[in-house]
Amino acid sequence: MGCKEKTEKVVEIASETAEEMHETTKPDLLNIMPIEHATMILAYKDIVIYVDPVGVPDLFNGKERPTYVLVTDIHGDHMDPTTLKELDLSNAVLIVPKAVAEKLPELNTKELVIMNNGENREFDSLKIEAIPMYNLRKEALKFHEKGRGNGYILTLGNERIYISGDTEDIPEMRQLQNIDVAFVCMNLPYTMTVESAASAVLDFKPKKVYPYHYRGSEGMSDVDKFKSIVNKENTDIDVVQLDWYKK
Secondary structure, eight states: OOOSSOOSOOOEEEOOSHHHHHHTSSOSSEEEEEEETTEEEEEETTEEEEESOOSOGGGGTTOOOOSEEEOOOSSTTTOOHHHHHHSOOTTOEEEEOHHHHTTOOOOOOSEEEEOOTTOEEEETTEEEEEEOOOOOSGGGTTTOOTTTSOEEEEEETTEEEEEOOSOOSOHHHHTOOSOSEEEEEOOTTTSOOHHHHHHHHHHHOOSEEEEEOOEETTEEOOHHHHHHHHHHHOTTSEEOOOOOSOO
16 A cells, blocks of 8 residues: 655554555554454554564464564463564564563563653654553452553654553543544453443543453443444544454
8 A cells, every 4th residue: 555645644544454564564654453352563654563462473474573562561461471472573672561571581572671650762753651551440450550551652753642551541541632543442340331431532532542452251342332422422533443353
């Protein structure tokens, strides 16, 4: 896929096949590839970002090698040492919170960077902010304690991309500003309800929001309901549903 206009403005598109990924090796648009649940690949120009890569190696066959890998938390649906060892990370900067770093095996990476809540780092053409992700409900506090895992805000070109990780509708999410693209979780009992997720999104008003991480032990969250709640109050927020759970 080509783009005649050379612009730093990031526009989001969805891509779901390895062939499409190869066609957009150096895309001028942000290419979003849902892999499964919390795992995705983002590509923009020369940057290929793997987010929470887990699962069998076949999921990543034919995909571009990562230049950055982000891991949000220690749980197996976000950090899988076996998957990380199988991937070619020789050209990748691996960015993780301290709790993840303490559980990593020896990996052949270009660089390991530990980021904790509140820290910012600038790399070539990429800025990363690590922000909190944690539970609020008393019955869920055991799942994600404050300070252990990271949500991330990425700045690519002129746009800001928010990746929630596992969290509820925490004040730090509600107070976000100038978010262009948001990936927001919603699953029980581990994160939050669709109502809580929608309420938070209506507070921080991203231009575009992608529901993800919406399968839990209590079943699939109703992302159609999430979209309905958001757009009933604010039709300017574009809710985009991708296929995170291919059959």
